[in-house]
Amino acid sequence: MTLPTGTAADPDDLAAGADERILRRGLRNIGDMIRIKPKPFAIGAAGAMINTTAALFLSYVVGWVVARIAVPAYENGEVVIGTVLLGVAALVATSLVRFSSMCARRIGAGVMQFGVQAHWRRLITRRYLALPVSWHQKHPTGTLLSNANADVEAAARPLAPLPFACGTLFMVVVAMGAFFTIDWAIALVALGMFPALFILNAVFATKMAPRAKRAQELRAEVSAVGHESFDGALVVKAMGQEAAETERFSASATDLRDAMIGVGRLRAAFEPAISGLPEIAVLVALLVGLARYEAGAINLEQLVTVSVMFSILAFPVRAIGWVLGDLPSSVVGRTRIDHVLSATGDMTYGDKRLPASDTPARLEFDAVAYAYPDGHEALHEVTFTVEPGTTVALVGATGSGKSTLAHLAARLVDPTRGTVRLDGEDLRGLDHASIARATALVQQVPFIFDDTVRNNIALDRDGIDDDRIWDALVAAGAEKFTANLDQGLDTEVGERGTSLSGGQRQRLTLARALAGRPRLLVLDDATSAVDPKVESQILAGLKDSSTAASVLVVAYRRATIALADEVVFLEGGRITARGPHTELLRTHQPYADLVTAYERAEAEREFDEEGAA
Numbered sequence: 117m118t119l120p121t122g123t124a125a126d127p128d129d130l131a132a133g134a135d136e137r138i139l140r141r142g143l144r145n146i147g148d149m150i151r152i153k154p155k156p157f158a159i160g161a162a163g164a165m166i167n168t169t170a171a172l173f174l175s176y177v178v179g180w181v182v183a184r185i186a187v188p189a190y191e192n193g194e195v196v197i198g199t200v201l202l203g204v205a206a207l208v209a210t211s212l213v214r215f216s217s218m219c220a221r222r223i224g225a226g227v228m229q230f231g232v233q234a235h236w237r238r239l240i241t242r243r244y245l246a247l248p249v250s251w252h253q254k255h256p257t258g259t260l261l262s263n264a265n266a267d268v269e270a271a272a273r274p275l276a277p278l279p280f281a282c283g284t285l286f287m288v289v290v291a292m293g294a295f296f297t298i299d300w301a302i303a304l305v306a307l308g309m310f311p312a313l314f315i316l317n318a319v320f321a322t323k324m325a326p327r328a329k330r331a332q333e334l335r336a337e338v339s340a341v342g343h344e345s346f347d348g349a350l351v352v353k354a355m356g357q358e359a360a361e362t363e364r365f366s367a368s369a370t371d372l373r374d375a376m377i378g379v380g381r382l383r384a385a386f387e388p389a390i391s392g393l394p395e396i397a398v399l400v401a402l403l404v405g406l407a408r409y410e411a412g413a414i415n416l417e418q419l420v421t422v423s424v425m426f427s428i429l430a431f432p433v434r435a436i437g438w439v440l441g442d443l444p445s446s447v448v449g450r451t452r453i454d455h456v457l458s459a460t461g462d463m464t465y466g467d468k469r470l471p472a473s474d475t476p477a478r479l480e481f482d483a484v485a486y487a488y489p490d491g492h493e494a495l496h497e498v499t500f501t502v503e504p505g506t507t508v509a510l511v512g513a514t515g516s517g518k519s520t521l522a523h524l525a526a527r528l529v530d531p532t533r534g535t536v537r538l539d540g541e542d543l544r545g546l547d548h549a550s551i552a553r554a555t556a557l558v559q560q561v562p563f564i565f566d567d568t569v570r571n572n573i574a575l576d577r578d579g580i581d582d583d584r585i586w587d588a589l590v591a592a593g594a595e596k597f598t599a600n601l602d603q604g605l606d607t608e609v610g611e612r613g614t615s616l617s618g619g620q621r622q623r624l625t626l627a628r629a630l631a632g633r634p635r636l637l638v639l640d641d642a643t644s645a646v647d648p649k650v651e652s653q654i655l656a657g658l659k660d661s662s663t664a665a666s667v668l669v670v671a672y673r674r675a676t677i678a679l680a681d682e683v684v685f686l687e688g689g690r691i692t693a694r695g696p697h698t699e700l701l702r703t704h705q706p707y708a709d710l711v712t713a714y715e716r717a718e719a720e721r722e723f724d725e726e727g728a729a
């Protein structure tokens with residue numbers, strides 16, 4: 117299976133030679149993230165700068181203590197208590213400032229990193245929900261999960277060491293000033309370290325970019341394969357496919373492992389080099405410093421100050437390396453996030469509102485055609501009307517276009533040609549709330565949230581109280597089993613309603629639709645797992661209820677079809693017959709054949725069930 121990687125990046129864009137672009141794009145990404153969370157960044161960076169300034173000050177204090185206290189005490193045995201106390205006070209005060217500023221740096225970095233992650237995740241989720249069904253059909257859930265997790269984490273990773281790196285840069289600037297005031301030769305050693313650091317990083321970015329991109333794609337693939345395997349666990353078990361599925365998952369996991377080891381190897385080579393560089397600079401500075409001391413260009417206090425400053429600088433300079441080291445992966449993560457955020461094809465809604473009404477709606481298909489994004493035309497010139505208060509059954513062989521029609525009725529998709537109208541208004545011109553209030557679609561595969569029965573039915577919609585929930589449960593034939601649940605409406609039904617039977621789940625989703633008192637109910641084989649007698653009672657009840665809706669029902673059972681006022685018979689995406697069920701049975705042989713085949717299948721199923729009982 118080829119899984120979409122969900123990235124808009126041109127593969128060559130992140131390949132060799134793109135280091136400059138990665139640096140630029142990585143820094144732009146950091147700039148964007150600072151704009152998202154400016155306050156925590158300011159706190160973290162200020163903490164880091166205070167910390168590094170205190171660290172530099174400490175080197176002056178140490179230089180002063182050595183030259184004014186330690187050396188005289190060692191050479192002459194002279195100890196001036198006041199000077200010692202001053203030295204100790206300066207050391208303690210500097211350490212306290214370092215401690216509190218380090219806390220500010222870490223808190224700022226953490227709040228910024230996790231705040232930015234939450235921000236991206238919110239945007240991605242909002243985008244997912246705004247994108248059309250056709251977009252979702254092309255993007256596996258696992259890949260979307262990977263966008264919201266692995267990609268977001270990769271994009272925001274440079275933020276963890278960012279304030280530290282900013283403080284270090286500040287320290288470097290201050291230290292360079294200090295080096296130049298102390299001695300130009302020592303300053304040159306420090307100055308030489310930074311070009312070397314950036315050259316090293318450029319080489320690293322060039323080599324890392326394609327590896328990081330591959331690793332990120334494989335993360336998405338493992339997530340997609342894993343999600344599919346876990347989601348289809350029952351099928352896998354029932355078909356005895358555990359070994360094959362484990363093999364499929366482990367092949368993806370192995371690829372990811374290899375890619376991550378490749379990333380790790382490169383980091384393993386880069387990080388010691390980037391850490392070693394300042395250590396080498398310290399050594400060179402010591403040698404140069406000693407030579408300058410011997411030559412009388414600097415005094416002992418200056419030599420000690422410079423040495424301490426270099427060794428203090430050596431560790432924080434790594435933070436710059438950490439930020440630079442995370443740039444390639446962050447650019448890849450950000451590119452993949454942008455791919456989702458810039459995806460187009462949203463369903464735009466009009467601003468027309470349907471007037472408030474509780475009478476059944478009129479649904480009209482006018483010369484409707486629909487082609488899937490792959491070009492497959494599933495419906496051609498479909499024209500029919502569901503008159504207010506009537507029930508129309510959609511009947512047709514598998515693949516004839518029934519579900520596609522149901523999706524068009526609920527405006528999950530728009531027709532390629534022609535118009536779908538609700539109460540005379542083109543669905544495309546209506547506002548979202550009008551459609552959601554007037555129409556309810558119930559699909560064959562019910563989706564139950566891992567929540568209570570009450571919340572599954574109410575779905576946070578206004579005006580749905582317990583009385584209304586019970587009315588909906590009665591109409592959906594679900595009140596008895598709900599009343600028998602341990603905690604009634606408060607019963608937690610488990611992930612996807614695992615504690616319920618298939619028929620119970622279908623009835624709950626039907627109750628969810630009915631609780632909104634829709635004026636048009638679209639049932640896409642929504643009661644297939646419900647006992648046929650109960651199904652007939654539910655559908656008959658819907659017609660008689662005081663809050664009657666117009667009903668468009670995809671039906672397979674003769675009893676269900678017979679309840680409809682009109683049958684629309686589809687063949688290959690076209691309406692080939694329309695009229696009352698009894699009339700079509702007489703006048704249209706393909707219809708009679710199909711309904712008879714359904715009836716036979718139903719009778720065989722009932723016979724098998726009785727036999728099993």
Ligand SMILES: Nc1ncnc2c1ncn2[C@@H]1O[C@H](COP(=O)(O)OP(=O)(O)OP(=O)(O)O)[C@@H](O)[C@H]1O
Pocket residue numbers: 253488489490492493494512513514515516517518519520521
């Ligand atoms: N996402 C899709 N992309 C491309 N073609 C699709 C897609 N979904 C459905 N189709 C095709 O559109 C046609 C109509 O499909 P639809 O699901 O509407 O049929 P149906 O009558 O509801 O079938 P069934 O009774 O099996 O549910 C079929 O040929 C199907 O293969």
